Amino acid sequence: MSLSRRELLGRLGLATVGLGGLAWLQLAGRSHAPTAFAPGAARRGVLRPPGSLPEDEFLARCIRCQRCVEACEPRAIRLVGGESAHAGTPVIVAEERACNLCLRCGPACPTGAIAILADRSDAAMGEAIVDEDLCVSHNGSGVCGACFTACPLKGRAIVQGIYNAPEVRPEHCVGCGLCEEACIVHRDKAIRVHSGRSWS
Amino acid sequence: MSARGRLAVAFPWLVLAITIGVIVWDQTRTRETIVLDASPVAAPDGAATAAAAVAVDPVCGMDVRRSASYRVVHEGVELAFCSTYCRDELVASPEKFVGASAAAAPVAADGGHTMRGIPAWLYQLSLALIIVLSFGTFELLSWLGSRRDGAAATETPATAARVDLLGRGVLYRLVRSPLPRFAAQVVSASLFILVIVAGLFGHQNPAMNIAPLLTWTIWWAGLIFVILYAGKAFCTVCPWDAIATWIERLRPWGPRGEGGGLSLGLRWPRRLRNIWPAVILFVLLTWVELGLGITMIPRATAWLALGMLGMAVGSILLFDRKAFCRYGCLVGQVSGLYAQFSSIELRVTDPTACATCTTMDCYKGNERGEGCPTFEFPKTMNRSTYCTLCTECIRTCPHESISIRARPWAADLVADPVAASGPKAKTGAVGPLRPVRSVLPTGRSDEATLAVVLLSMTSFHGLTMTPSWPRWNEAIADFAGVAISISFAAVMLVAIIVPIALFWALSAASAALLGEVGGVRGVFFRYAAALLPIALFYHLAHNAEHLLVEGPKVLALASDPFGWGWNLFGTAGWSVPPLITLEGLWVIQVLFVVIGHVYGLWISERITRALVPDDRRRAFVGQLPMLAAMVVFSVVSLWLLYQPMEMRISAM
Structure with missing residues (x-):
């Protein structure tokens, strides 16, 4: 088979466009979180969208339809990858993109796996816990206050001490994770949301 | 089920019975023959055809069924007319249409078949009816209802009445089996292949090829009637989906087997998970249909059908499930919007x-x-x-x-108005089954836009069929100094933008008057539901003309679908008259437009009651701009029906 230079370039171009298009579709349609999470993720528990039922019932009800993903305003909800029982269920990776408590996922859920919440203070997603060794305001290496600034319930869920050192009030914290996203400590976040939902 | 519920379920079928009744009455009633001049003059050729079942109206040039026409005996020849209007015109000055000077008649000159629009008195009467009904009637009814309903409040509302059509007997078993659907798909796929073969290889004169008539007059016009009664039943037997699924599964029915299908199973792109792709395709289709005139080009019709097949096959091979049916297919989305009105539904029992x-x-x-x-x-x-x-x-x-x-x-458009503004569930209080969320809770921009676009495109379709349209179009093209197709696209764009802008402006007025209802968007997206019946019933009134007047021609074409001189069923030589006279058609058209308007009013009243439950005065005043919008759209529909129409048949 002999091809002229022009034909060869044309075909190569077509193939590139085709493959590029497929790759784009793959990316445009996917909303998967990495299967491997940051260190300690299993210990802290999986962070589900606000209003999610207790884990057993959540897993039974969720049909993996992705409507919560489509409804999510900050695009924080992603899907668990891999092949486990959790695969395809919604998860929030707060350090990358936290929930802003828009509460659109509840009405979007067709099965009631995510309940409709009346108020964002009802979003019992988890609880933020400060690691005072890592936090710059606590360990004396600086004055920060980023988590307080980001907190949608500031003054109630997070209060500040000297050098803006954060203190979480568990009875008010809903576990949205905006503090974790905002935390300026990079190697590991100094404030993390613990959900208590097991990964098994 | 209450008596009102039974009546509500029976009403659609009552309308169908009335429509069929009008057709039968129209075709069977005897009309008196006017004798102008019984003495035969030298017109032997006319006398020879006097006995034929199909005659040509000498005034407008339409084919008419002699037995159901208005007749005049003139110079010993019995002439047949489509309506009293043509008859009276001839009686007034017969020499203009018959005899030596007949060739000079306007119709004979250009060979067109201009159909008259509804008469002026009917037009004015229906206008008056619509305006009287629009303002206050429904508020009054609702007010009377609320006074009387004190005792009957616990009763199931008539809108919730349902009749199970399948039972749990033979019919249910049949639907549970995949075979009946497969058989229906085979039939529709065969018709699809017939259209493709006829379009690509048949005679390219649209009057001698079955592809344009079967596609545009029978299917595309008949589709809307099917939706009214059977919802998205076309999708059930859709040949595009059937062929694409067979290709992907490599099996005639049933779910994907062990090995799975050929599909890559990608998710549909997130940004396109709405019906905007379908809205754009619908506008494009209207443009190629009217702007490029492919309804008259068999080959183009076939290529368009193949293009849709390409999209369906490509999508099913790329994407998960049938994403194209949900997001991309214009036929599916037009059907889907109207299906909210349909008289059947598939639901959990x-x-x-x-x-x-x-x-x-x-x-x-x-x-x-x-x-x-x-x-x-x-x-x-x-x-x-x-x-x-x-x-x-x-x-x-x-x-x-x-x-x-x-x-x-x-039923989908009026269900459960209270829940639309109802309180949200409390934390943790998750019952076994949540209360079903109301229809159009906030409305969707894509669906609302499609509703308005449907209305504007159908009216635009009507506009392009008026006899003065080609002149306007040419005048605009001349004025702007561009090609006809470009000026057409520009006018079409205006026809889309003006109704949307008008409805937006009136929504803004309503939003200001109603108060806390989510602003202009909240009003626009919600009240678009009230425009749907107006769009649907004008669509039906318009399509009734295509179906009943042009549709019967399919009998002749069925014998010679490719225009190759066949005569399979012996019907090739038939000259098939319309199924209805113009006067019967006018009754049906006006009936439809009024029904659509009344449903629009009713839905608007329900939406308003859900939005402003406690303040009747504010609800009434705030709804006025929306009522005005509906009156404008219905009046435009009636005005278009009042205009004469150039039928596609004219070139056939």
Whole structure:
């Protein structure tokens, strides 16, 4: 088979466009979180969208339809990858993109796996816990206050001490994770949301 | 079920009976023959055809059925007319149309078949009726209803009445079996292939080829009637989907086997998970249909059908389930929007079975069938918009809890107005089955836009069929110094933008008057539902003309579908008259427009009551701009029916 230079370039171009298009579709349609999470993720528990039922019932009800993903305003909800029982269920990776408590996922859920919440203070997603060794305001290496600034319930869920050192009030914290996203400590976040939902 | 409920379910079929009654009455009643001049003059050729069953109206040039026409005996020849208007015109000055100077008659000169629009008195009467009904009538009824309903408040509302059509007997078993649907798909795929073969290889004169008539007059016009009564039943037998699925599965029915299908199973792109792709395709189709005139080009019709097949096959090979049916298909989305009005629905019949169901086979699929191809979850599905009635969920449901039911018209659009503004569930208080969320809770921009675009494009279609349209179009093209097709596209764009802008402006006025209802967007997206019946019934009135007047020609074409001189059924030589006279058609058209308007008013009143439940005065005043919008759209519909129409048949 002999091809002229022009034909060869044309075909190569077509193939590139085709493959590029497929790759784009793959990316445009996917909303998967990495299967491997940051260190300690299993210990802290999986962070589900606000209003999610207790884990057993959540897993039974969720049909993996992705409507919560489509409804999510900050695009924080992603899907668990891999092949486990959790695969395809919604998860929030707060350090990358936290929930802003828009509460659109509840009405979007067709099965009631995510309940409709009346108020964002009802979003019992988890609880933020400060690691005072890592936090710059606590360990004396600086004055920060980023988590307080980001907190949608500031003054109630997070209060500040000297050098803006954060203190979480568990009875008010809903576990949205905006503090974790905002935390300026990079190697590991100094404030993390613990959900208590097991990964098994 | 209450008596009112039974009446509500029966009403659509009553309208169908009335429509058929009008056709039968129109075709059978005897009309008196006027004798102008019985003495035969030298007109032997005319006398020879006097006995034929089909005659040509000498005034407008239409084919008419002699037995059901208005007749005048002139110079010993019996002439037949489509309506009293043509007859009276001839009686007034017969020499203009028959005899030596007949060739000079306007119709004979250009060979066109201009159909008269509704007469002026009917036009004015229906205008008056619409305006009287529009302002206050429904508020009054609702007010009277609220006074009387004190005792009957616990009664199920008539809109909730349902009649199970499948039962649990033979019919149900038939629907559970994949074979009947497969048989219907084979029939529709065969007709599709007939259109392709006829379009590509048949005679390219549209009057001698079955492809344009079957596609545009029978299918595209008839589709709207099917939706009115059977919802998205076309999707159930859709040849594009059938062929694409056969290619992807490599098996005639049933879910994907062990090895899976050929599909890559990608998710539809997130940004396109709405019906904007379908809205754009619908506008493009209208442009090629009217702007490029492919309704008159058999080959182009076939290529368009093949293009749709390409999109369907490509999508099913790339994407998960039937994403194209849900997001991309213009036929599916036009059907889907109208299907909210339809008189049948597929729904869960036993919510308690769903409440305890843990397998959710209807969404996930099992060995009997696949999970919902259009990503619907039957348990909470409360609108027919995305349900293609494929009946897979009826097959997969282990509790036999899904069925097809008859219901009142517009059930999806008026359901449960209280819940629309109802309180949200409290934290943790999750019952076994959540109360079904109301229809159009906030409305969707894509669906609302399609509703207005449907209205504007159908009216635009009517406008392009008026005799003065070609002159206007040429004048605009001349004025702007561009090609006809470009000026056409520009006018079409204006025809889309003006109704949207008008409705937006009136929504702004309503939003200001109604108060806390989510601003202009909240009003626009919600009240678009009230425009749907107006669009639907004008669409029906317009299509009735195509179906009843042009449709019967298919009998002749069926014998010679490719224009190759065949005569398969011996009907090739038939000259088939319309199924109805113009006067009968006018009755049906005006009836439809009024029904559509009344449904629009009713839906608007329900939406308003849900938005402003406690303040009747504010509700009434705030609704006025929306009522004005509906009156404008209905008056435009009537005005278009009042205009004469150039039928496609004119070139046939």
